[in-house]
Amino acid sequence: MIYQADEQPAYCIIGGELCVVDTHARTLTVMSSAATFDILREDLAGDRVGAVPETWDPQPHDRNTDRPKVCHMVKLTPGSPEYTLVQNKFLSSTGRVRVLSIERVQSPALWEQFFVIKRNMLSRNSTKPIEKELWHGTNAEACREISPNGFNRRYSGQHGTAYGKGTYFAVNASYSAHDRYSSPDAQGRKKMYLAKVLTGEYTSGRRHMFVPPRRQDSSGLSYDSTVDDIKTPTTYVVFHDAQAYPQYLITFKTIPN
Structure with missing residues (x-):
């Protein structure tokens, strides 16, 4: 997202949410939750914001629109370095468990939204890492929405909201692999995403939270996410859909004892 100096406040859609951009205050506000993020101005002569990873394959064209596909699922070759890294x-x-397939999710629009949020978060949290790779168990039907459109916190509550009404991610894949989260289909196949998640500055979550609370300092900023345990988190909750990118989709089966 690039803004000219003379632009007025404008509306945009990010992660399926209606947002208002105030270029004078340099803020982006999500209308449904009132969550506000700082925005950065980019030099129009500089690098393109949200350039996709160099490891991605060329995005094929949609035959109906003759434009690049919104989402391209790339099935990784078993034994390749990328496949082996994710599998391990x-x-x-x-x-x-037995891994059946690993697919790379190539959704350029989602990636750009994630990139914008990441840049904004870095400007507020310059002294600590803000990004983690976390797991999200789900089912085949939900995958058809998540891969092209991203995670949607409106579905939170289906499996509990102990730490806030957002999208949940786990540190350990074993937690997300539970049938409660990664429900098997008729053939016993289960789904899980390895996601890039912008956890930023986090605090303890509470069931009633629709957005993270304000930080306990003089900055006036809100926390970026909530967790189950502030000292050793095993679960992270994010409240903005573009805070997470569904990097890889793993299809697997549980091996009976």
Whole structure:
């Protein structure tokens, strides 16, 4: 997103949410939750905001629109370095499972939204890491929405909202692999995303929270996410859909004892 100096406040859609951009105050406000993020001005002569990762394949064109596909699922080759890296991360924190496939999710618009939020968050949290790779278990039907459109916190509550009414991610894949979250289909196939999540500055979550509370300092800023345990978090909750990008989709089966 690039803004000229003389632009007036404008509306835009990010992660399926209506937002208002105030270029004078340099803020972006999500209308449904009133959550506000700082925005950065970009030099029009500089690099393109949200350039997709160099490791992505070329985005194929949609035959109906003759434009690049909104979402391209790239099935990784078993044994390739990328496949092995993701598989090892998955198996290192799961029990008896068999990986059936790993797909890279290439959704350029989602990636750009994620990139914008990341840049804004970096401007507020310059002294600590803000991004983590976390797990999100789900089902095949939800995958058809998540891969092209991103995570949607409106579905929170289906499996509990103990730490806030946002989208939940786990540190350990074994937690997300539970049937409660990654429900198997008729053939026993289960789904899980390895996601890039902008956790930023976090605090303890509470069931009633629709947005993170304000930080306990003089900055006037809100926390970026909530967690189950502030000292050793195992669950993170984000409240802006563009705070997480569904990087890889893993299809797997649980091996019976």
